[in-house]
Amino acid sequence: MATFNLTVNGQPRSVEAEPEMPLLWVLRDELGLVGTKYGCGIGACGACTVHLDGAAIRSCSLPVSQVGEQPVTTIEGLSADGDHPVQLAWLEHDVPQCGYCQAGQIMSAAALLDGIPNPDEAEISAGMSGNICRCGTYTRIHAAVKSAAEKLS
Amino acid sequence: MSHNQPSRRSFLKVTAATGGGLLLGFSWLTSCESEKAEKARPELVMPEKWVAVNAFLKIGDNGVVTIMSPNPEIGQNVKTAMPMLVAEELDVDWKNVIVEQAGLDTDNYERQLAGGSQSIRHGWEPLRKAGATARYMLLQAAAQQLDVDAGSLRTENGMIFHDGSDRKLGYGEVASLAATLPLPEEVTLKDPADFKIIGHATKNVDARKITTGQPLFGLDLQREGMKYAAIVHPPAFGLKLKSVDDSAVRGLPGIHDVVTIDAAPEGVEMQWSDVNAFPQLVAVIGDNTWRVLQAKKKLKIEWEQTSPLESTADQLENLRLTLQEGKAEEARRDGNPEAAFARAATIIDRTYSAPFLPHNTMEPMNFFADVWEDRAELVGPIQTPEFLRKTVSALLDMPEANIDIMMTRMGGGFGRRLYGNFGVEAALISKAAGVPVKLVYSREDDMTQGTYRPEYLVRYRAGLDEEGRLIAFHVRGTGAGESPVFANRYPAGTVENYLAENISTESNVSTGAWRAPRSNFIAGAEQAFLDEVAEAAGKDPIEFRLELFDRAIKDPVGEENDYDPERYAGVLKLVRDKSGWKTGEDQRGVAAYYCHNSYVAQVLEARLDAGEPRVNEVHCAVDCGIVVNPEGAHNQIEGGIIDGVGHALFGAVTFTDGKPDQQNFDTYRLIRHIEAPRAIHTHFVENNIDPTGLGEPSLPPVIGALANAIYRVTGERVYDQPFVQRRELRG
């Protein structure tokens, strides 16, 4: 066990954990930030996507010891009032079915639009294909990413 | 955490009794949820006081209304659609409605179950009546208060108007009085032409919570003093627990306990929902999910064999032998099929197969349980709470009345959460360890636990006469533990000489309902077969089907045909027109199917992408009667199509010596964004028929439409699912 001083959603958070404990379980079980989801634990589904220093990463596959000084943003901290353009686009297109994958989808989409402000269809498809939606909301996700891109540009 | 505080249940009863206006004696198991809604809907002003008018709704003194959603929400969007039915008849502004998930409460609600696309169909009348009854009582109360005749009052958006004297009252002003009035014997329901909420696109009531990551799902639940539990089940079907050595695990940091449980001891009454290949389990309990998932790998467990360790090749051979040689049950016979085949000019004879499929809900199985000496509280994702309670009651030897069950929003169901073994296990673990626990399955535990969609094999034969008329039809199907054949479905009723036969094949791999059970395979097989028959008859596949429907409309064969041929033909014609279908299509396939009381027809356009089939576009026509929520309805249809395409292309679990070869999403291929259809156009038939469900019906036919489109693109027919991986996976 060791102490890790993290910055999560702009707040300093200190946790006691094994160095190899994935950030996902630190967030969920130690910090009570359960918006970030567990889907596979092996980096294959994207449900656990958070931003590390602005980049989308799979928190299930990142040991807490590797976070260091880099700020972590989770779905709870993506915007103050749930009004990030991606979140608003998700509401506009009524994307969720069960909703379980959507935090990860939104975090991936926000990072994608940060890197490529005006993605074409192929870029959206490629950028969003690390996130599985078992309910099959892909056509809505696609449309929502497009709308968010338009609003951002 | 000490286990001698007053019971949660009695606490709620007391609170409710002091809340006033509670004539029906139910308890608001989740009465705090309305307050939580405040956060998600800052524009809503919360009332100071609530009055429950009946079990489905309570009215705030400022007119804000809370409507209970009685059925479990698995992503089929009933949590939005069912309260819409209440709100319509109550006549309130949807903007002033808060929706709350009801807990299991068999005194006040019926059929609190998510399955078979039946929630809307069964809720259609009772939910509208609940709203209409409350509206009636509010009107009576207003009449008393204003000292006028109730007949001179009208309602609009949560207000009661007396036009004669130009006076008005809000529902909140009369709710307390209304709640004390007798229930009406009968209420009149609205004419569909007057609907203001039903039929209007309404957004998912939980969408804001979902997009901001608020706790909603079973996996998100956290309680003071709660521990986490992970289970170990046998690695292969045919094995059971023999002994466990937990010495390497006890004493590890954060590990609280290791227990062994038996979810199906002899002599305890089980329910239909207790499908469980592995009732004896080892559980590790600790203070963090990751720690228990790590620790369980250090257990030294011995297994013993109880039945054969099947591999996929053995299972396929079993299916083939059963289908060829087994003694089948004759499920339907019309005319003389043998004689008709003997005189047929052409016989088409084809066999189709599909593998076992895990449900793979995105949220893995999990449940919270807090079991005390005399009572228990269970919270989690469950499609069948009533049955879970019966089993837990039997296993804990505790009256059902002392067991509270609360359903959380579910990260997918697809049938998996009809079978509540994980809830039962959580209760047994909590009892054994003496702490409140949240049981969490790892993805690997979840994918290898069984309760799969059965593997299937079906053989179709059709006989055509010289003019290409269908004169004989024979279907004979088998599958693990069941047959996929529905004897009275189309084309039964359209062919003079018809035979349907069922036979089941044994396997120790456990199976259960998977989104659109049996239809999820048989529709694809049947619709692909009919495509070949139409081709052999030299007819356009849509015209061929319509001719058969024509027969069923004018002069049906047999009595028990399980469909309405006019509505069936209706969706086929609609999709033909909307898609601009032309005879001789070279990229598109068509299919139509009726299941779960709704009719669906699809035209699907495919292409090849680096050798693999992909879907460009799907046109889908649906007749489900009145569409309650068009927004959710479109979403369900799209989801079913993508789900069907994905599983038909890629889905399979295979076995080596009883052990599932796929354990996580690195080896189990689910459809991804880049592989999904680029566009889905859904067209609903407009009518005033009572609504039926949409969670399942769009999935089954799309597999047939896909197979037929693949044929048009590649010139090759596909018979074995999954269409893409079939070679490597199935030999």
Ligand code: FES
């Ligand atoms: S849980 Fe991290 S990628 Fe699936």
Ligand code: FES
């Ligand atoms: S909405 Fe259910 S997994 Fe994506």
